[in-house]
Amino acid sequence: MSSEILKKILFTMVRIRLVQEKIAEKYPEQKMRCPVHLCIGQEAIGAGVCTAMDKDDYLFSNHRSHCHYLAKGGDLNAMIAEIYGKATGCAKGKGGSMHLVDVSANILGAVPIVGGVIPVALGAAFGTSLKKENKVTVVFFGDGASEEGVFYESLNFAALKKLPIVFVCENNFYSVYSPLSVRQPSGRDNVALARSFGIHSKKSDGNDAEGVYNAAKEAIEIARSGNGPSLLEFDTYRYREHCGPAYDDHLGYRAECEIKEWTAKCPIEIFRNKLLTDNAVGQNEIDFFVKETVLEIEKAFEFAENSPFPDSDELTKDVYA
């Protein structure tokens, strides 16, 4: 893999982490008055997959969308302003953190009804195939979403019509505080499930950015060349609470050894160390990037704070086209 791509993946992850840490730091100021689902710990998936996508490809996401949005090239200022509820936000302040969108970056929407976005993304893939456009659609969702009926129904239709879609399941083992063990039989295998529909499927380590990129690249090529859908499942771990800026490990719903094991597998640290060892990137390059990005993020927050709130007449605008 070219060192340009490797660096791009690393820097994408670092930037996403820095943005989210800033949100976490400033959230207690109570100016971001909407739920936020941080994906600190899960950055390799969005960064790896989106780096393998073309700019023209479509992306859909769920409630935990910051990473996907930024990795696909969503506008940072518009994202932070959205979380601050400002008129300059990507949804004019009407959607908040759970509804990020940037049509110019082909991010067509993120919705927090679990599983609800899966068939909508499939519809975009259906539309592009009807229009004979050579675009791939990627949809991100969690392990919880793979329990909703629309997930199976969408796999079926995707396979039936050989649609150019990549289903990306981020398995962080929890739905809010509920572990897989109370939701799925042990040994349930999404890969086998997808294959039973005739869908290309792979499971790999979601904290290994390079592995994610390779799996995504393959799936996207399959879709682009007319060979139909794929389901990729990546194991990963959310470091902070399900919703909000804090850690919630004191609640005891995740075993301490499990938290430790995954904390030691920080996707960014692993990848950075690997690239440093391989001389694919220099420490000074990383330092420079971090410095620039911190400034960029400061500016985005300033932009958000200084932006106006939407006018009151916006309340009933945009209900209909």
Add this chain to the structure above:
Amino acid sequence: MPDIERHIDFATAVLEATDQCMSDDKSVFIIGLGVTDPKGIFNTTIGLEAKYGSDRVMDMPVSENAMTGVMIGASLVGMRPILTHQRIDFMLLALDQVINNAAKWRYMFGGRQKVPIVIRVLVGRGWGQGAQHAQSLQSLFAHIPGLKVVMPTTPYDAKGLLISAIRDDNPVIYIDHRWLHNITGPVPEERFEVPIGKARIMREGKDLTIVAASYMSLEALRAAEVLEKYGIDAEVVDLRTLRPLDEDAIAGSVKKTGRLIAIDGSWKACSMTSEIVAIATEHAFDKLKAAPVRINYPEAPSPTTPALANLYYPKAIDIINPAFGMLGKPSKSEEEVGIVYRNPLDVPDRTFKGPF
């Protein structure tokens, strides 16, 4: 109501009703996302698993549609499930099961079977919950024959209506508003039922009837207190049950006062206010001294930004001014009538710091 010394909050009242019904009847069980987690559906299911075991107190897959059908099936063979959803928006995935099966099963099989399930769902507002996490769809369910819909306001009714709902042989949608959870009130320790289908006069008055439910009943009470200072004696009717609707209570009050303000914390078209006004005109037409007024949410989804959300939800002043209008008095501002907000409008109380 007799004097009751013990005061508990709404959430505790819900928990107590569930607990007592489970201890009385082994066929009662509770299932829902997060029922057994450390937050226990905002403290309404805490401790139940330890007491009744994981066969009767369960988490579930994120599969609202299938799980609703599963509960219907379980009820057909003698179980009495309580299924919870942390937001009514999540229940929309199960509309097929609720409307096509639960609501119809008894009728379409000639009354041979019954579907005694309770679906307890939360509605709420505030802190940027937005278009898909802050809907109030009570009238959607109140439209359907075969369903019962209750929406308590006080801790007393929260307990009494939940016990009635669990003991009822029909599917009951029990809707509790998140912003009521921390509000305390008198609740007897022993078991008691609040009858489904009966409204309650929260406050008696002779000049004007305000009909509301759930959190909006509290806004109605606030408005009534202000109106009293201006010599207007408002009666507040708290519906408690939306289906079957207590037509006698609504018509009776309107016959007495001749004036009606109907409030529903939801959109106007085909809402509870449509129904309340229709009942008043059908049954108390000749007693009406003014055209009824309806108060609802604006015809738009709930926005996340506080700047717009603060305009979205009706406040006491939005009830006070139409009341003034009906009685020939000029409108006033919040300042003039002495309403001051000590907390931001998008949180239920000062303790709330987000995110949900």
